[in-house]
Amino acid sequence: MSATVADEGVRAVSRGGTAREFMARSGLVTRGVLYVLTGLLAVRVGLGTSGGREADRQGALQELAGKPLGPFLVWAVGIGLVCMMLWRLSEAVFGAAGPKGDAATKRLASAARAVFYAVGAYSVLSFAAGSGGTRSSDEQSQDVTAKVLGWPGGQWLVGAVGAALVIGGVVIAVRAVQRKFRKHMNLGGLSPQGRRAVEVLGVAGGVARGTVFAAAGGFAVHAAVRYDPAKAKGLDDTLRTLTQTPAGPWLLVAVAIGLMLFGVFSWAMARWREV
Numbered sequence: 512m513s514a515t516v517a518d519e520g521v522r523a524v525s526r527g528g529t530a531r532e533f534m535a536r537s538g539l540v541t542r543g544v545l546y547v548l549t550g551l552l553a554v555r556v557g558l559g560t561s562g563g564r565e566a567d568r569q570g571a572l573q574e575l576a577g578k579p580l581g582p583f584l585v586w587a588v589g590i591g592l593v594c595m596m597l598w599r600l601s602e603a604v605f606g607a608a609g610p611k612g613d614a615a616t617k618r619l620a621s622a623a624r625a626v627f628y629a630v631g632a633y634s635v636l637s638f639a640a641g642s643g644g645t646r647s648s649d650e651q652s653q654d655v656t657a658k659v660l661g662w663p664g665g666q667w668l669v670g671a672v673g674a675a676l677v678i679g680g681v682v683i684a685v686r687a688v689q690r691k692f693r694k695h696m697n698l699g700g701l702s703p704q705g706r707r708a709v710e711v712l713g714v715a716g717g718v719a720r721g722t723v724f725a726a727a728g729g730f731a732v733h734a735a736v737r738y739d740p741a742k743a744k745g746l747d748d749t750l751r752t753l754t755q756t757p758a759g760p761w762l763l764v765a766v767a768i769g770l771m772l773f774g775v776f777s778w779a780m781a782r783w784r785e786v
């Protein structure tokens with residue numbers, strides 16, 4: 512009797528691990544699709560060939576929706592983000608894979624990521640259902656900022672969120688340069704050239720992603736200081752602002768290519784990340 516119960520427990524754990532792995536890898540593939548499409552749209556913005564389409568998640572969804580089997584693909588992206596959210600939620604509840612996966616800080620970070628992907632999944636599924644989710648990231652960012660600024664202490668809250676984004680962006684970039692992602696990857700079966708290729712994707716993609724996060728956070732801080740929600744910028748406006756630097760549109764193109772590389776790195780993670 513006890514052996515039977517033990518066997519059932521082993522099978523339950525195995526099923527749970529399999530489900531978690533499926534959710535993680537499906538979510539990472541979906542994230543890769545969104546980053547590749549967003550980066551491609553940003554390249555078009557930098558080259559002046561975007562056709563008015565915005566370089567953010569909504570622009571990526573519109574790009575997908577216009578393809579053969581477009582509605583199916585959009586629904587698949589929404590479901591993929593739900594998988595990503597459930598994976599991060601499972602890490603918050605049961606702990607993450609790897610060293611110190613049960614640490615309170617890692618659980619809290621996973622919970623925050625779960626909320627982030629839940630919001631993204633809701634937006635994509637609303638778009639797929641035709642019941643909303645058509646506003647750009649810029650409009651959403653300014654609307655949310657305006658609402659929060661109207662709360663008691665809202666100016667401080669917007670500033671704190673912006674500062675957290677800046678710090679988070681810097682941390683993402685620095686950890687990418689330090690190749691911290693290697694401890695989560697099982698690349699033993701790859702050739703030295705293959706491992707170097709994955710590392711190049713992780714470093715270049717992580718630096719580009721961190722740069723965008725930090726820039727968006729800086730605009731949020733500016734909005735809080737000026738008490739002006741119009742100063743807040745979503746992903747599209749943040750990327751377009753890069754064209755106003757001395758490097759001109761070429762900085763935007765470089766960052767956009769980096770975002771595309773991060774998308775490809777997400778696909779590599781879907782294959783080789785330990786979850």
